[in-house]
Amino acid sequence: MSTTGASGTPAPGPGTGTPTLLARAVDVSAVYGGGDRDFTAVDRVTLELGEGEILGLAGESGCGKTTLGNSLAMIANPPLYVVEGTLEIDGERIDLTTLRGDADLKRQRPYRGGVVSMLPQGAMNAISPTLRVRNLVHDVMRAHDRSVTRDEALDRARDRLTMLEMPVRVLDSYPHQLSGGMKQRVITVVSTLLNPRLLIADEPTSALDVSSQRMLVEMLLAMVEQRIMSGVVFVTHDLPVLSQVSDKLAIMNAGTIVETGPTEQLVHDPQHPYTRKLLSSVLDPTQETRARGRDRRTRSTPAGGDL
Ligand SMILES: Nc1ncnc2c1ncn2[C@@H]1O[C@H](COP(=O)(O)OP(=O)(O)OP(=O)(O)O)[C@@H](O)[C@H]1O
Structure with missing residues (x-):
């Protein structure tokens, strides 16, 4: 495990040189189904995350990343059932298994948003077009604490936006008035207003252009540094983005984690054949472009010419 995160946030445990443990999923x-035709989408996954760390969860489409994220964030809904597993966080062990019914919802609600917050895939498109950001802020906070007033919610949002050097006027905007990148940053701020210990961000950058990706990544790093949240599970199949932002990587294939390790080590010295395959499938545009340029130059060399 790294001692200094990509987030630049050293959080060593006393005298160990390794970060203090934040969360451990065991x-x-x-499964999807719940009947005779159960399909196991996540299979006995165990993961650890230190204080101040960003864990990148990578793997091909359909390998189970979103399902694992939803399971950890306690937002598994039928036909998805968590059949086994615990999440240890802040010394507390939470049973993640989906018992069905209201009692279960009541048990899980205190953890959702407050302890673990999920920033779902496509969240920015899910905001109601008729809702100003200020109303969204109030709705989100009230969903967790019914006593929160509109003013309290807005104060918190204003402080947070200022802290992250974002314009406070976005609170008055409707979603369509914000660019894709700004919308994604706003939804990230809103989903962390309750200072979750752990944020699970599912493909937060995939719909963004390169400069918006960079801004979002920088904002996430700043949020960890300022301890708005203490750790992030960053889910994506975009390995180049992950290798820049993550302290550790976990590689998932067909519902299982095949390899985990510090990002540097895993990228430069992958041990599992699937990790090697995944890494080798990432295009390196620089090399490709160079190779194409070489080909073109060779083709355009005049017959018999000597460059
Ligand atoms: N509602 C559902 N019912 C049945 N199977 C599902 C359901 N949702 C997902 N699955 C299956 O579960 C497996 C894992 O899906 P999941 O969405 O978690 O993968 P993923 O790695 O997040 O993919 P992507 O990168 O494309 O988002 C896939 O085989 C998928 O087809």
Whole structure:
């Protein structure tokens, strides 16, 4: 494990040189179905995350990343059932298994948003077009604490935006008035207003252009540094983005984690054949472009010419 995160946030445990443990998911299994035709999408996954760390979860489409994220964030809804697994966070062990019914919802609600917050895939498109950001802020906070007033919610949002050097006027905007990148940053701020210990961000950058990706990544790093949240599970199949932002990587294939390790080590010295395959499938545009340029130059060399 790294001692200094990509986030620049050293959080060593006393005298160990390794970060203090923030969260540990143990033996998490999740199935779709609930009947005779159960499909195991997550199969006994165990993961660890230190204080101040960003853990990148990578793997091909359909390998189970979103399902694992939903399971950890306690937002598994039928036909998805978490059949096994616990999440240890802040010394507390939370049973992640989906018991069905209201009692279960009541048990999980205090953790959702407050302890673990999920920033779902496509969240920015899910904001109601008729809702100003200020109303969204109030709705989100009230969903967790019914006593929160509109003013309190707005004060918190204003402080947070200022802290992250974002314009406070976005609170008055409707979603369509914001660019894709700004919308994604706003939804990230809103989903962390309750200072979750752990944020699970599912493909937060995939719909963004390169400069918006950079801004979002920088904002996430700043949020960890300022301890708005203490750790992030960053889910994506975009390995280049992950290798820049993550302290550690976990590689997922067909519902299982095949390899985990510090980002540097895993990228430069992958041990598992699947990790090697995944890394080798990432295009390196610089090399490609160079190769194409070489080909073109060779083709355009005049016959018999000597360059
Ligand atoms: N509602 C559902 N019912 C049945 N199977 C599902 C359902 N949702 C997902 N699955 C299956 O579960 C497996 C894992 O899906 P999941 O969405 O978690 O993968 P992923 O790695 O997040 O993919 P992507 O990168 O494309 O988002 C896939 O085989 C998928 O087809």
